[in-house]
Amino acid sequence: MSKVYETVIGLEVHVELASKTKIFCGCSTAFGGAPNSHTCPVCTGMPGSLPVLNKQVVEYAIAVGLATNCSITQYCKFDRKNYFYPDNPQNYQISQLYLPICRNGGVEIETAAGKKTVGIHEIHMEEDAGKLVHDEWEDCSIVDYNRSGVPLIEIVSEPDMRSAEEVIAYLEKLRLIIQYLGASDCKLNEGSMRADVNLSVREMGAPEFGTRTEMKNLNSFKAIARAIEGERTRQIELIEEGKKVIQETRRWDDNKEYSYAMRSKEDAQDYRYFPEPDLVPIVINDEWIAEIKARQPELRTEKLERYKKEFGLPDYDAEIITGHKKFADLFEATTEICKKPKKVSNWIMGEIIRLLKENEMDPEDIKFSPVNLAKVIELADSGAINSTVAKEVFEEVFKHDIDPDKYVEEKGLKTVNDAGELQAVVEQVIKDNPQSVEDYRNGKEKAIGFLVGQTMKAMKGKANPGMVNKILKELL
Amino acid sequence: MANIISDETIEYVGILAKLELNEEEKEQAKKDMGAMLDYIDKLNELDTTGVEPMSHVFPVTNVFREDVVTNGDGSEATLSNAPSMKDSGFKVPKTIG
Secondary structure, X not given: OOOOEEEXXXXXXXXXXXXXXXXXXXXXXXXXXXXXXXXXXXXXXXXXXXXXXXXXXXXXXXXXXXXXXXXXXXXXXXXXXXXXXXXXXXXXXXXXXXXXXXXXXEEEEEEOOEEEEEEEEEEEXXXXXXXXXXXXXXXXXXXXXXXXXXEEEEEEEOXXXXXXXXXXXXXXXXXXXXXXXXXXXXXXXXXXXXXXXXXXXXXXOOOOOOOOEEEEOOOOHHHHHHHHHHHXXXXXXXXXXXXXXXXXXXXXXXXXXXXXXXXXXXXXXXXXXXXXXXXXXXXXXXXXXXXXXXXXXXXXXXXXXXXXXXXXXXXXXXXXXXXXXXXXXHHHHHHHHHOOHHHHHHHHHHXXXXXHHHOOOOHHHOOOOHHHHHHHHHHHHOOOOOHHHXXXXXXXXXXXOOOHHHHHHHHOOOOEOOHHHHHHHHXXXXXXXXXXXXXXXXXXXXXXXXXXXXXXXXXXXXEOHHHHHHHHHHHO | OXXXXXXXXXXXXXXXXXXXXXXXXXXXXXXXXXXXXHHHHHHHOOOOOOOOOOOOOOOXXXXXXXXXXXXXXXXXXXXXXXXXXXXXXXXXXXXXX
């Protein structure tokens, strides 16, 4: 009989904070600047330069800690982690080892297996490293220090997860909390949220954990799920063959769906941590914590309740819309303009989600302005354009953020409500389709649908279908 | 000297510090490090019961900056330190990952 194995997973999640400047200097954190344009002596580790801590970074870290039920370390400090690598110009990273800013928290997740709490061991603040680009033509790498000194928090979970499904639920929960707090945009594909997976397997019911490996280079939820499945299988195979799992760091290659050993514990780094002498300790008093708590924006659970109560949205709509900060922001901004929450919700639940899927985009990629969505809703609601035209106009809004009023005007898409003009077209349609007319007169009610369709086609979709129907019935 | 630094230790510390020492330098470093550890032993003779570990020499806390961009394009000054350069970046031997 084959043995049953349990997968034990803990996560280290790095999140780039949304501050305008780096953690220890006044350089911009904007993404995509020319190489090395956002650098200064501090973030390139020049001798004699001194770091000064960005207050906003501490406040974001505290906010995330509070929202994940952590206790805040009221006397906290930084430490130096020493290592040599070209992406790290100081030859050390300023991080926190002994007194991380947040400890002992947790978040509740829900999967098909039910509800459970995933513990958070700690959250610490640290600086990001530079970016290495591997040259395609020459045997060299090129270093850009724009990212060096960008503030990060590292959220270390307890080994509480047992499946890829739980890992994804945990990451989605963290992402939603952090996005709602405005502490980061948490984009996995751009690296503003990065997850390292610590995984081991053990026989079901075994008291001890197995030997774990750490997997890096996971930049989508799908890659994470595949990597967990791949690593679980690899470890079980080793154990079944009587071999040992080696404690090591592995790099996941999502194209090959296989992980490669990067370094084993034998040459594990000795980071020689020591207290950072260039930065003074941080004292976080109760008033400061209370202030940050008071400033906390509405999080998902509260928003969900409010959408149902205040706007009368159905459970399902409220769940989907609050499930992405971008949807919630769009919903609120558009509703604010047009005061038609149910209509806005319908557009998000319908056309917007459809177009996102069709274009393989994430909600975060939405570029159009709520003003233009509100205009489409107004145009459709007032009967100025019919629903088919509204969808066409909205596609243009979605793609190019056009002004719907102008677009409808220029393209002449306004619904024709002029009975005289419609009557002429309907008469022509009746003349051209004697068979359908006869069918209708012989009691085939459905034939009128075809005639309405023909009229709409002749009007290039701009007719008011209700009026067409009425005129047809009168004439027949 | 009470503390004797082994050849393995000095070798390991050399690797961590990315230093290549010749035999003579190794012997000198062993002596220096031994002397440092002797000094630490001396400090350890003190009774520090009830004394909070010191995290900084100055009794100062909470020195912060506001989150305002104060630095402009620093690429010229930064790159002037590059021994070798390519595409506005520091050119280094090929690295993995």
